[in-house]
Amino acid sequence: MKETKSIVWFRQDLRLKENPALEFAVSLGKVLPIYILDQENAGDWPPGKASRWWLHHSLASLDNALNGSLCTFNGDPFKILTELIADENINNVFWNRCYEPWQVSRDKTIKCEIKKLGLNVKSFNGSLLHEPWEVSKSDGTPYKVFTPYYRQTLSKGTPKKLHSDYLTNLNLVSNSKLSGKLDSLNLLSEDKWSKEMILNWTPGEDGAENSLVTFLTRGLPQYKRGRDYPSMEAVSRLSPHLHFGEVSPNHLWHAVTEFASHNKLDTQAEHYQRELAWREFSYSLLHYFPDLDVKNLNNRFDEFPWNKNTELIKKWCAGQTGYPLIDAGMRELSNTGYMHNRVRMITASFLVKNLLVDWRSGAQYFWDALVDADLANNSCSWQWVAGSGADAAPYFRIFNPVTQSKKFDPDAKYIKQWIPELTDCPNKYIHDPSSAPSSELQYFGIRIGKTYPSAIVDLKASREAALNAYHSLKKIS
């Protein structure tokens, strides 16, 4: 019998373990592992700067795990796949599903066309606990409120466990003509930022597992309360690993459950699993509302009088708003490609509600700057903050960056980590230096407007303006 040769098309499943597409391919015979950088079909959402950095290193790690036999390409997947199929005598093509609308329609076409060539083509679920179309209300319409959505998924039983035992039988096609071309994707820029990024992160399957172990031992025991404090090591920092599929949500779900059961941490674990479920909820919403990335879920917001002042946006991006917690968050983001969850909410709320800037501008910047930039999560979360999204924050819920700062960064540890010019500022003034007496600050070498920016908006006045703007919205539909 002739040996079967399968292409495994890696996309957002950059791991060998618990990979359903790879598992199936291995069960049939030899595997040709490939990655295609597709910027032609990506429309408005090609990978941003931070994502490209992560992708490069994650691919390098995957290639290493495959003993250098990962074949990388840059271009249109259909063209590349059909050429490969012809040149390499391929019998099967397998992949794990992606869920961004442009990916869905691209993959649908490719699947159909390759089947026409007589090949066996199959896609698998390697990235979600539940397929988005498998969770809906009894009448078939999508959930728009998280808690009932979550209850429904829980009632479906624990997420299934994925397997890794097939890896002992992994039999790779080696093709030195096609492999070793990672650098030609040009994902990396040779700058100071790139070099410093590697100090913060270890992209790849092993790095993901290490992050998980760190989280279980140090973060999970204090997760419920600690996750609100940006200077604590309580959050998982697994989001980029999850986005690129270096670990599956199933693995995280079970690892957390198991660890919790041995350590009496069930409540903590439940709270983390709720966050995994929010990710699922976002994917579900993007599935049912594919233009969620650009269109308000609540169309009443279509008439919102957004502020078009680009100077304000620039200052927000640069971490120069004069509100230390906001600036610390934005600088953490630009330096590390990451921002603590609570600070994301506060910086986003500030942009949308104090500066009255369209949430889409914020989403665009986050997309470029975040290593975990994820279309479903990013779009849903920004709409949630803006008030236009599903189960959204009520419009009168406007974060006060100074109050939040005092509450969640009381000793200003996080602020001082990212804003060196305030290192010597006394705690009493550091949460809102613009309102401190300048003579006092001068004593500590701080001159507002010179060494640190003065506040770009008045909180009280901008809050009032936001409330008025929201009040002006009429009900449409």
Next chain:
DNA sequence: CCTGGAGTTGTCCTA
């Protein structure tokens, strides 16, 4: 179809 209870993460004012 009707109905009642609920809805991730706040802030501010008042007594």
Next chain:
DNA sequence: TTAGGACAACTCCAG
């Protein structure tokens, strides 16, 4: 000093 209610009204969802 602190706790509780107002903020505004909606839509969602399960029974």
